[in-house]
Amino acid sequence: MDLKTSGKPASVEEKEVLDAILSKIDQPDPDRNGKILTDGHGIPSFNSGGHRDLLLPALHALQERIGWISHGALDYLSIQLGVPPAETYGVASFYSMFSLEQAPETVIHVCDDIACRAALNADPAEAMGQRFGSDSRVSDNTMWVRSPCLGRCEEGSAALIQHSGSAHRRVLMAPFDVDDLANQMRKPVLEWTNTDSVRIPQRETAPDTLRLLRRVGVVDPSSVDSYKVHGGYEALRRALEIGPENVIREVKDSKLMGRGGAAFPTGVKWESVARNTVRPHYFVCNADESEPGTFKDRVIMEQDPFSIVEGLTIAGYATGCEKGYVYIRGEYPLAEERLENAITAARTRGLLGKNILGRDFSFDIELRRGAGAYIAGEETALFNSIEGKRAEPRNKPPFPAQAGLFQKPTGINNVETLINILEILSVGGIAYAKIGTPDSSGTRLFCLSGSVSKPGLYEAPFGVKLGDLLEMAGGVASGKTLKAILLGGAAGSFVGPDQLDIPLSFEGVRTAGVTLGSGVVMVFDQDADMNQAILRIAQFFREESCGQCVPCRVGTVRQEELLTRLATNNMIGSRSDELELFGSIASVMRESSICGLGQTAANAVESALKLGLFQG
Amino acid sequence: MSNGVAVSIQRTVKITVNGSEFTAPEGSTILQACRSEGLEIPTLCYLENLTPVNTCRLCMVEVQGSRTLVPSCSRKIEPGMVVNTESDRVQASRKMVLELLASSVDMSIVSDELSEWMERHQVDKERFGPQALPAQLGERETTHAGHHVRGDGTLAATVFEPVKIDNDQYVRDYSRCVLCYRCVEACGTDAQNTFAIALGGRGFEAHITTEYDVPLPESACVYCGNCVAVCPTNALMFKIEHDMRQAQTWDESRQTLTRTICPYCGVGCNLEIHAQDNKIVKVTSPLDHDVTSGMLCVKGRFGFEFINS
Ligand SMILES: Cc1cc2nc3c(=O)[nH]c(=O)nc-3n(C[C@H](O)[C@H](O)[C@H](O)COP(=O)(O)O)c2cc1C
Ligand code: SF4
Ligand code: SF4
Ligand code: SF4
Ligand code: FES
Numbered sequence: 047m048d049l050k051t052s053g054k055p056a057s058v059e060e061k062e063v064l065d066a067i068l069s070k071i072d073q074p075d076p077d078r079n080g081k082i083l084t085d086g087h088g089i090p091s092f093n094s095g096g097h098r099d100l101l102l103p104a105l106h107a108l109q110e111r112i113g114w115i116s117h118g119a120l121d122y123l124s125i126q127l128g129v130p131p132a133e134t135y136g137v138a139s140f141y142s143m144f145s146l147e148q149a150p151e152t153v154i155h156v157c158d159d160i161a162c163r164a165a166l167n168a169d170p171a172e173a174m175g176q177r178f179g180s181d182s183r184v185s186d187n188t189m190w191v192r193s194p195c196l197g198r199c200e201e202g203s204a205a206l207i208q209h210s211g212s213a214h215r216r217v218l219m220a221p222f223d224v225d226d227l228a229n230q231m232r233k234p235v236l237e238w239t240n241t242d243s244v245r246i247p248q249r250e251t252a253p254d255t256l257r258l259l260r261r262v263g264v265v266d267p268s269s270v271d272s273y274k275v276h277g278g279y280e281a282l283r284r285a286l287e288i289g290p291e292n293v294i295r296e297v298k299d300s301k302l303m304g305r306g307g308a309a310f311p312t313g314v315k316w317e318s319v320a321r322n323t324v325r326p327h328y329f330v331c332n333a334d335e336s337e338p339g340t341f342k343d344r345v346i347m348e349q350d351p352f353s354i355v356e357g358l359t360i361a362g363y364a365t366g367c368e369k370g371y372v373y374i375r376g377e378y379p380l381a382e383e384r385l386e387n388a389i390t391a392a393r394t395r396g397l398l399g400k401n402i403l404g405r406d407f408s409f410d411i412e413l414r415r416g417a418g419a420y421i422a423g424e425e426t427a428l429f430n431s432i433e434g435k436r437a438e439p440r441n442k443p444p445f446p447a448q449a450g451l452f453q454k455p456t457g458i459n460n461v462e463t464l465i466n467i468l469e470i471l472s473v474g475g476i477a478y479a480k481i482g483t484p485d486s487s488g489t490r491l492f493c494l495s496g497s498v499s500k501p502g503l504y505e506a507p508f509g510v511k512l513g514d515l516l517e518m519a520g521g522v523a524s525g526k527t528l529k530a531i532l533l534g535g536a537a538g539s540f541v542g543p544d545q546l547d548i549p550l551s552f553e554g555v556r557t558a559g560v561t562l563g564s565g566v567v568m569v570f571d572q573d574a575d576m577n578q579a580i581l582r583i584a585q586f587f588r589e590e591s592c593g594q595c596v597p598c599r600v601g602t603v604r605q606e607e608l609l610t611r612l613a614t615n616n617m618i619g620s621r622s623d624e625l626e627l628f629g630s631i632a633s634v635m636r637e638s639s640i641c642g643l644g645q646t647a648a649n650a651v652e653s654a655l656k657l658g659l660f661q662g
Numbered sequence: 663m664s665n666g667v668a669v670s671i672q673r674t675v676k677i678t679v680n681g682s683e684f685t686a687p688e689g690s691t692i693l694q695a696c697r698s699e700g701l702e703i704p705t706l707c708y709l710e711n712l713t714p715v716n717t718c719r720l721c722m723v724e725v726q727g728s729r730t731l732v733p734s735c736s737r738k739i740e741p742g743m744v745v746n747t748e749s750d751r752v753q754a755s756r757k758m759v760l761e762l763l764a765s766s767v768d769m770s771i772v773s774d775e776l777s778e779w780m781e782r783h784q785v786d787k788e789r790f791g792p793q794a795l796p797a798q799l800g801e802r803e804t805t806h807a808g809h810h811v812r813g814d815g816t817l818a819a820t821v822f823e824p825v826k827i828d829n830d831q832y833v834r835d836y837s838r839c840v841l842c843y844r845c846v847e848a849c850g851t852d853a854q855n856t857f858a859i860a861l862g863g864r865g866f867e868a869h870i871t872t873e874y875d876v877p878l879p880e881s882a883c884v885y886c887g888n889c890v891a892v893c894p895t896n897a898l899m900f901k902i903e904h905d906m907r908q909a910q911t912w913d914e915s916r917q918t919l920t921r922t923i924c925p926y927c928g929v930g931c932n933l934e935i936h937a938q939d940n941k942i943v944k945v946t947s948p949l950d951h952d953v954t955s956g957m958l959c960v961k962g963r964f965g966f967e968f969i970n971s
């Protein structure tokens with residue numbers, strides 16, 4: 047096939063940027079070369095050189111250096127990778143961190159999401175408007191835009207500065223204050239600094255209760271040696287001693303369930319990848335953390351990155367992989383830097399690469415960066431994203447263990463799930479299973495945010511009561527009274543002050559009809575504007591839907607419209623007519639959407655309506 | 663294999679649908695199995711000769727043991743599967759999918775079959791409020807992913823926008839587009855291998871587009887018209903038909919259909935010539951034809967314009 051393009055030329059600089067990425071191709075990938083791939087849900091993709099997966103890295107490079115993706119650059123890239131320009135455009139226009147029109151040098155993404163709102167009891171982006179004028183308006187090569195949760199909720203406000211040019215930077219500031227921001231921006235770009243704070247209140251009060259977070263805030267995140275001094279790489283050693291089958295047995299014995307939201311038994315997943323006779327196998331660490339209110343994975347990546355490298359290496363060993371990927375959200379610059387450094391350091395020390403620790407086992411890890419899309423955290427959407435496609439979820443079956451990344455058997459786990467593996471190998475699967483409750487083994491990370499005295503990351507055995515957790519965090523901020531708690535994130539549900547005795551275990555929340563999701567515990571006090579919070583959740587799903595299936599693409603729009611009508615008393619018919627209509631929208635999204643986004647998009651809203659939290 | 667006679671052993675699978683048990687060939691989808699028994703299930707994005715994308719969710723059915731409904735067009739049957747195609751859950755989902763579509767997309771010229779389904783479910787396109795006015799040309803296409811302006815909720819958002827007329831062969835009226843992905847598949851590996859169009863944008867602003875929304879003549883399009891042939895809602899329409907509809911002269915009851923073999927080359931594509939008042943108004947190809955599967959090239963599809971002129 048000859049690709050036809052518009053013939054618009056790329057500039058010298060654009061070519062230089064792209065050539066640097068494309069020069070990484072030393073040979074066509076024999077496994078994926080020159081084939082027309084049809085991905086899991088049947089969308090055909092032409093892939094001439096087998097390197098379409100460089101599409102996202104190349105678009106990132108353009109965005110960073112040039113500040114936007116021009117038609118000429120897109121055509122040049124398309125030809126080089128053998129991807130039709132219409133498809134490249136389709137990919138670029140899917141992600142919110144890419145600009146397809148000339149954009150200012152500096153774009154400030156300000157979080158106006160629910161946890162920061164609940165902490166401030168105000169719109170966190172309001173101060174920006176007062177200082178810099180309305181959003182999306184360009185002044186002095188700068189503009190600001192509103193952003194969904196930036197994973198820094200424990201600070202109560204956050205902003206990501208995306209600066210392009212030869213000195214390009216991404217900087218995540220939290221807490222963020224308009225004056226600090228303005229001061230920072232007056233300094234040379236290279237002096238802008240990422241916030242590097244850690245909030246683990248248990249560190250002071252009960253350090254012995256920390257297992258997964260044992261090293262966080264103690265270990266030097268940049269040093270293999272420091273990691274080893276704190277027990278690092280003992281789990282990998284043990285794994286290599288007992289062999290892949292026994293590692294899987296330990297994981298099965300531990301009854302570990304995935305921490306990414308779906309709570310699937312990890313051992314079962316690993317076993318089905320390991321047993322699949324199709325080769326190669328891949329293992330992916332899901333570090334896309336974008337569920338509003340969630341910041342646990344970021345803390346681990348920033349403060350204990352080697353634990354992820356080690357956990358993923360063990361996963362690769364147990365499931366017969368030679369290649370692993372970490373897919374990290376694009377809004378996490380410090381986490382990315384630390385993780386990249388850890389991967390390089392591990393490679394230098396023979397802990398990645400050929401013959402790891404002198405054994406007949408080779409494994410390496412590649413870091414891939416997302417570009418602003420919550421849906422890319424859904425596992426099959428994530429595979430598409432790595433493959434250089436739009437992050438649209440695939441229909442399941444087939445499941446990842448049968449046909450995942452590049453249509454090969456693939457294991458995928460959340461960051462928190464993977465670091466539990468280290469714990470399992472160090473205490474043994476059976477001993478691990480005794481922590482927590484019989485049906486929910488181990489400890490769990492909880493992200494406490496909003497109106498709480500000591501926001502931060504907490505670790506507690508499964509089964510801990512919601513109220514006890516709130517107490518550990520010092521209760522509601524400034525001694526105010528509790529109005530509601532959002533459990534599990536935007537895809538979770540609200541619970542009322544009378545539900546503090548819910549045991550936080552998989553079975554405990556199931557009985558209560560709620561979910562643990564990604565471990566979000568977001569506190570709203572008496573003064574919280576619940577209507578704004580609930581509308582923000584509806585907006586989130588409407589803006590993050592991939593748009594593929596009708597129930598979610600249109601349903602999330604109708605849900606937001608309906609809530610706006612309720613809030614402004616502009617109802618179609620009576621309030622009960624509107625509630626009935628809401629019920630129908632919620633049910634078609636839950637029953638008939640392709641993926642978890644649409645299936646859960648009405649959960650939080652529905653629970654809020656049930657609890658009478660929404661006024662109107 | 664040498665000179666042997668290929669013996670195909672067709673294995674069958676026993677399933678139960680709406681309470682009655684029957685067998686269907688192994689590897690069939692629920693939809694295929696049901697249709698072979700004469701059971702009706704509405705579909706929109708599915709087309710026999712294209713890879714199922716299962717995005718419209720109109721064909722959802724209930725399968726015992728499954729938490730959610732499942733798309734019958736792509737789920738394969740399994741031994742002992744218990745399916746319900748008519749339960750209240752299924753009916754409720756079907757009605758809502760149709761209403762969500764009709765509220766946001768212009769479905770005024772869809773197939774008789776789909777119209778019938780919409781009537782059967784008493785689809786009310788204004789159930790979510792009066793429909794919002796069309797966007798400006800290019801407005802939906804340039805919306806930045808992850809951003810939108812919240813209205814007051816009193817008007818139901820739509821995908822309405824002006825018709826795109828940029829060539830003499832066909833027009834693109836994306837107010838009618840249900841995002842079934844069929845045209846993209848037909849332009850891609852399922853037939854044409856041209857890849858002139860793709861999905862762009864995200865969420866409610868997702869749309870079919872060329873790169874940077876350039877007009878078709880600047881794109882890779884070769885005017886085979888295969889995308890037009892597969893479009894279920896007439897979002898893609900041949901220019902002649904579009905013009906005649908505008909002039910209110912389009913009248914299918916006055917049209918005749920003649921089958922012939924395409925004269926342009928030796929492949930032997932089957933053509934269906936639609937004529938009105940002795941003038942050729944459209945050329946299609948039967949879906950079930952083993953050479954074309956409904957697909958043609960620009961000569962077969964548009965060569966008639968030389969005859970007409
Ligand atoms: C819309 C959506 C977003 C998701 N985002 C994430 C995410 O950011 N991180 C994550 O680990 N899992 C996420 N998941 C869950 C993944 O699909 C998958 O279940 C998980 O990565 C499996 O890992 P685990 O078994 O270790 O939990 C998401 C799911 C959905 C439906
Ligand atoms: S449910 Fe939403 S996010 Fe998931 S595939 Fe459908 S449209 Fe995309
Ligand atoms: S006419 Fe043919 S080449 Fe042009 S967009 Fe349609 S299918 Fe593709
Ligand atoms: S233009 Fe037609 S064929 Fe293409 S996606 Fe829209 S409705 Fe489907
Ligand atoms: S950083 Fe603001 S809500 Fe998470």
Ligand code: FES
Binds near residue numbers: 706716735
């Ligand atoms: S016909 Fe099955 S999902 Fe569209």
